[in-house]
Amino acid sequence: MKHTVLRRIRILTILLSVLLLAGCLPDSGRQDGSSRTEPPPPVTLKIMVPGERSSDFDLVIREAERRLADSGISIKLQMEFVPWNDFGTRSQVALSSGEEIDLIFDAPWLHLNEMIASGYYEPLDVLLKQYGPTIIAKRPHQMWDANRFRGHVMAIPLGVSHVMSHSYFVRKDIREKHGVPPIKNYEEMIRFAYIVKEKEPDLVPLIAGGTRSQQLYSQAAFRHYHDSASHLRPTQALDSSLMLYYQHNNGKVHNVFKELDSPVRKWVEEARILYTDGIIHKDVLGIKDFQEPGMAGQVAIFPTGSFYVGELAQETLKEHAPEGEWEIATFFDDVPGANISDFSQWNFIAVPVASKHKEEAIRFLNWANEKPNYDLLAYGIQGTHWEPVGDDKFNQRNTRYNQSAFVWIWNPEDERILESDARTERLWRFIRDADNFVPDILTGFEFDSTPVQAELDRFNRIEAKYYTPLFNGVLDPDYAWSQFEAEAGQALEAIEEELQRQVDAFLSR
Incomplete structure (x- = not known):
């Protein structure tokens, strides 16, 4: 009898252990008998952009994170603002060192093409198709077609117009x-x-x-x-320099040294x-x-x-x-x-290869490109920082939130026009309409720098000594042009010839 009782106790103990492991017993700490399921911690997206943090920035970000949570997106936003004049160096160091950043501003006039060529940015075609349908829909096809890199979306174009409003x-x-x-x-x-x-x-x-x-x-x-x-x-070979340039719309490359x-x-x-x-x-x-x-x-x-x-x-x-x-x-x-417009854009947001949250980065940008959320991140809290004027204009109530949308979320469909005089509003509307522009015959052309990379590196080093002093009148052009050409003329000619060769090949397709 004693052995029978002990055997039954052992059997019950085993059954209880199995039930506990299978999760079939209620959590003793819960009165309703339901299972304890802790939600996963939110993903923190690290975003690096140029500019300065507004005084009310944290207030707006808290509201954005609340809305994200209500949308079922568990994301926190960690923004690093870098002064404009330091951003190129800071971002390049971050990318080359593999620093964990999930979204980063870049531009052709900064070092976008160089960073793409170095393999620092994630191709976004698949990610956008899966998680970014709104990002795609908010930009016209001309913008997507003209801002691919070797046929791929390597960064999301941030633009609202087809020329800049200089x-x-x-x-x-x-x-x-x-x-x-x-x-x-x-x-x-x-x-x-x-x-x-x-x-x-x-x-x-x-x-x-x-x-x-x-x-x-x-x-x-x-x-x-x-x-x-x-x-x-400017040309695609030297996109922030006029030492090589196009004129009219005929595909001829001009060299300042020669003309x-x-x-x-x-x-x-x-x-x-x-x-x-x-x-x-x-x-x-x-x-x-x-x-x-x-x-x-x-x-x-x-x-x-x-x-x-x-x-x-x-x-x-x-x-x-x-x-x-x-x-x-x-x-x-x-x-x-x-x-003339080639519909290329000047600002982009990219996902570094080093990011561990690529999906969440695109999901966040997709959310940010929805109209109510875009209004929040672009202009602040309605009634506090701004007021809408109709469907596409706004008045700014104060400057406590003044964050540039063009460094991270800009899109042409949601961007509002600041209520202003009639001429300014007309100009803004004009540059947003692609039909107002003659398409550049080189729209979609990409320059492959590989054949002349050594010459490009040499020219860029030399140009840094002469360009801004010459173009601001500090140097006397009567002697500075000849000095500049003596040092850089041969490299520039090699770049010119390779660019012209590629342009001719593009136009003959």
Whole structure:
């Protein structure tokens, strides 16, 4: 009898153990008898972008994370903001060292093609098809077709238009003080700059981009953005330089060293006159952010990539010059058919190969490209930071949230137009309509740098010494051109010939 009882106890013990392992018994810590299932911890996405963190940024991100959770997406956002002038170096070091980053800003004028060629970015075709249908739908086919790399989507284009909205910030209060009419063309702007020099001795008339990363914003190079007569524009081989350029729409590559009558040389000569006359800031090459002196009330004119002046720019100026006011002077030709576009974009967001959360990164961007979420991340909390005006415009209530959408989520369908004057709104709508532009015959062309990579490396090193000093008038072109050519002419000619060969092959297909 005693052995029978012990045997039964052992059997019950075994059965209980099996039931516990199988999870068939209720959790003794739960009164309702249900199983304890802990949700997985949220994935933290690490995102690196250029710019500065707004004072209300964390407030907006908390709201975004709440909405993500309500949508069933368990994601936290960890943003690293890097000053614009430091971003190229910081991002390159991060990528080359394999730092864990899930989304990162890049651009052709920064080092996008180099990073793609180095294998640092994940191809996104499959990920977008699986997890990014909204990302795809919010961009027109011209944008996708023109921004592939060797046939693949290597980064998501961030753009809302088919050309950039280049213009100049001009001190409206100073212009009106001296009875100067609104500026309508470049010549009138330069005349105003000389008036500033004569009558406002404490104010620098003009500044432009003086660092390597800003060379298309240098005084001479910026002129090409308003060159609708010859459509002069950079090439795919040197996409932030005018030392090689296209003109008109015929596929011919031009080399500044070889063409003494080049418009580029004329612009450089004019920049030299402006510099020696004291119109261009004397320290133009030493200022990392060329817009800062203007915002500090020290400069009357500087170039910009926008058709309108934001509230933050006005507020910053008034902190230093209480009577100060900015206005825009643009010389863009808004006649349909007057401009050429290859529909390429200037800003991109990429997923590094080192990311451990590639799927979640695309799922987040897909969520961010839904209209209510885009409004939140682009403009802040409605009623606190901004108010809608109709379906596609907005008013900014304050600048406590002022984060650039173009560094991480920009898309042309959801981006709103800041309510402004009728001409500015018309210009914004104009550049968003692909039908207003003549397609570039090289739309979709990609330059393979492999055959001339050594020459490209050599040329880029040499160009860094000459380009911005020449294009801002600091160097005398009478001798600087010859020095520049003696050092870099052979390398540039090799690049030119290879580019022309590839262009001809592309056009003959």
